[in-house]
Amino acid sequence: MTSGKVSSAAVVLRGGDAARRAPAVVPLAAMLAALKAAGEETRLRILALLAEGELNVSDLTDILVQSQPRISRHLKLLTEAGLIERQREGAWAFFRLADHSAGATAVRELVARLDTADPQLEADRQRLHAVRETRAQAAQAHFSRLAEHWDEMRSLHVPEAAVDAAIRDMLGAQPFHAMLDLGTGTGRMLQLLGGRAERAVGLDASHAMLAVARANLEQAGLAHVQLRQGDIHALPVERHSFDLVLIHQVLHFLDDPARAIREAAGALAPGGRLLIVDFAAHELEFLREKHAHRRLGFSREQMAGWLEEAGFELIGHRDLAPADPVRGDSLTVCLHLARDRRVITDVPDYSSIPAVA
Structure with a gap:
């Protein structure tokens, strides 16, 4: 017989991983x-x-x-x-x-x-x-009415394709079992990343936006994705059950972004990751009146402070400046990637126990 030791090491136990290993009894x-x-x-x-x-x-x-x-x-x-x-x-x-x-x-x-x-x-x-086609047509009509708004916003920052590429690059190839998209809107992030997750949930306060997201996800063939209506400040989801949470272009609409970040922390499993995508601090006041922005972007220090208070460690940051930074009406898109500091337990140190012969 051979002998050996198990050293002490911090581990995070994933509920999804355990479920995949356990037989369906x-x-x-x-x-x-x-x-x-x-x-x-x-x-x-x-x-x-x-x-x-x-x-x-x-x-x-x-x-x-x-x-x-x-x-x-x-x-x-x-x-x-x-x-x-x-x-x-x-x-x-x-x-x-x-x-x-x-x-x-x-x-x-x-x-x-x-x-x-x-x-x-x-x-x-x-x-x-036929039912799904009816939904898709209703979604298209909704966005036709909003086309001028979306086109104006897109013109202020780098193309969405560039933001999507940066998100994929920042998250890397690390797998995730369950993802939660807060303020999912049209379901864009669910379309981008939902296929990589065994479980994906999108939450939004707007029934109209969820109808659009549902049509988009059906067309993309993402039947496993769930959509829920709810308040980002009081999440109607299971606590400590997601290993990736996204908040994409949402915080600048909120009165209390720090509270939303704390709620996101409560939804994350220990060691899970939070990705926030939003604008850098700017001075485009017309966005308050014309597009209902409550906050004119966020500084890196402000975001880092909120993440620290919520129990996160900032592990990645990226700025996507507009093609023409000299323009006075342009916006920089910032990506903030943070990890929850918690672990569930430590593996006991068995080094003092004699090996079995």
Whole structure:
């Protein structure tokens, strides 16, 4: 037999990593409840549709050609069985397959085994595509009305493609299990990075913006991305559960950016990373009145101070100056990358224990 020692080292235990290693064991009672809930034609069709992405009652009513009360009853049964989750968004409620309940994993595997060539399921998917096309057209109409605003803002700083490239470069190839995009807007950051995450959540206070984001994400084929309506100052998400949080061009709209950063810290798992993208301090006062900016950018020192107070270590910074810095109406885009300082535990030092012969 050989001997050896385990040295003391700080480690961070990821809930997602543990879940990937653990077998999907389901208690008998939970499995029976899941199968009972899923074992009805309409409910199984609903589960197959939700495997494609989030839908609301109106969507499912149109796709399944059934009454709203009937669809609502099926959704209530599936929710009570823990197979789907319900998220409020203004006057609407969106549903998606559950991630964490005992029977949800087993039911996901069953749904994945359904024959996609089945005539009924194929007809459902065709109507689903029609619903998504309607959303895409509504999103396009919304942005047509806002085109002048967006074009004016884009003209003040470096192209978005350059910002996207800098974000990808700063984050590097390091994988992340779960990401959270605060103030997701049109879902741009989710489109850029959501494909790298096993779980991705976008949060915004505006129902209209979430409708646009949902259409964009559906067109991009990012069915695993979740969208939630909520307040960036009181996040309706699980605490300490994300290893990447983004705040992209949001803080300058807020009265209390430091509070938003503290909330972001609460959503991060120990050792997780926070990426803030916003403007450097500037003097373009017209942005307050014309574009509802509350803050005229932020200095590097100001941002570093807020991050320090929230328990972060600043590990990266980059300035993207406009092509013509001499212009008096141009903006510098700044990227601030920080890491949460916390660790969960230390591996015990077993060096004093004799080796087993």
